[in-house]
Amino acid sequence: MSIVDIEGVTRRFGDTLALDGVSLRIEEGELFALLGPSGSGKTTLLRAIAGFVEPDAGVIRIDGDAMHNLPVHRRDIGMVFQHYALFPHMSVFDNVAFGLSVRRVSRSETAERVRAMLALVQLQGYEERRPGQLSGGQQQRVALARALVTRPRVLLLDEPLGALDKRLRRRMQVELRQIQREVGITTVFVTHDQEEALTLSDRIAILDTGRIVQSGPPRAVYERPETVFAADFLGDANFFTGWVDDEGRVRTSSGSALLAAGVPEDTGGEIILAVRPEKLRIARAGTPELDGANRLAGTVAGVLYAGSTVTYRVACGEAEVTVLEQNREAVPIAQGEPVTVSWWPEHTVVVRP
């Protein structure tokens, strides 16, 4: 169980800067998610830890050992690939045993450890099958067992659940989390699926154009995004641009005054506020029970029905806000109805552009 230390790692591919001075410390036993759009550098960072990509500058350390120029096969890592990369010519047993056999572990110990690992991923009885005879979820488990059986220092997962359908993905998320806890291994995983990052990880780093935009526990990053990109990439957000007035309220261009938590005094310039759509409440104009200190009046411009939830687009002057509500209105609010949207100042976050 180990600590991964990344210091100022930079890597250039031709003209593009894939990693731009990335520094990160992944703690012992932590499940750490690298989240970002394609081309953000998340996969490059994972492959740099694995040793497939050598940084142009900066250091990667595992337990204090610099990984510089250490070939992949001597890094003592476990990795699960996006499409599992199971060896098609070997049985499940031989796939899992591969890492032990190249380490010349004795036959009896190999058999014992493979069996224990297959029990952990609930694949007992599948030893003699070939990867081609397994379902996607089963292949995923074999890949995980194969990566863990050598008791590596770090487990790396490259979009591990990306190839599974949604229902199976949910189940595997829970299982993956359980197994990771049970083994207690330091794990880094790459995903572009924000929900997966939020449910699975202890901490998240959001990457964009080779840089870490923000990192922290899922709740902190989600509730307190620091930049427009972070707010927009992890979840959805409504943005308001305005100026701070004498009373510490934010005046938007459409004339409304909004209260927010942690508004800096006298910024002199424009500031941007972000609010998550599910923090907003919507009610027909004139309904008394609405609470929340920030209020906007508007008209419903669109309704997106999704079963358990309903998303409203509300035109408030020039601005359009998105409201996500649980589906509990007795009479659904229709397009064109005048409404009031409200929310609490503590849900209003100041973000950098």
Next chain:
Amino acid sequence: MFRPRRDTGAALAGIWLALILGFLYLPIAVMVVMAFNESVLYELPFKPTTVWFERLAENERLLRASANSVGLALANTVIATALGTMAALAFARYTFRGKTLLRLLLFPPITIPWLIIGTAMLVMFFWIGIGRGLHAMLLGHVALSLPYVVVVVGARLASFGPSLEEAAATLGANPWQTFRRVTLPVLAPGVVAAALFAFAVSFDQFVISYFLAPPGVSTLPVEIYSAIRKGFTPEVNAISSIIIIISMGVVLLFARLYRFGGAPADGGGR
């Protein structure tokens, strides 16, 4: 071979295929039958005999040519398959200067007429002092077979990408262990197919062999050609029949192994 189908289109396709196969195999079948016929001039009625095979056993020239052909083809198969597989690996797994151009240059030799390549080789070999002989023929055959091997092995390599090898590396396998235990076994069907190609290119080769063979040395195709020019004897039928049976046996064996031997599937999950 035919299974009754309600679909007339499929039935017609079956008949069409049968006609094509018949067109291909009929002359061969006639030749094999005639190898056992007593008449020199393909005359009927058919009188069974093995006299041509007995004559063949005494025909030193034809036997020596056969031995040359088989030896040459085997040596060519080993050398061309090894070199070609290495080249295919380099193309698939490494980036280097001029790669695109080099890969492009592999294809023209497949389309340039052998007659022209043969002439070029003859001139070149004389010019640099290699001259003619079995060694020159081997050189020519290897050069001709290489593009086929690179293309066939390359296609197989392209079908599974580098992630299997990367997975092996993360599990602690050094490059040699990775090659021996992952790359080569997964590649095997492609390598075997390429080897068969290389063998066929050499064994069939007439033009290059004819140009590069010094007096007194010949291969089977060259020998058969001169035999036919001098006057046809059914001994040629006899030796051809033996070759057909052996080569068909090899191909059928390969097909059987490929299908039932747990052919390494197509690169795991996709």
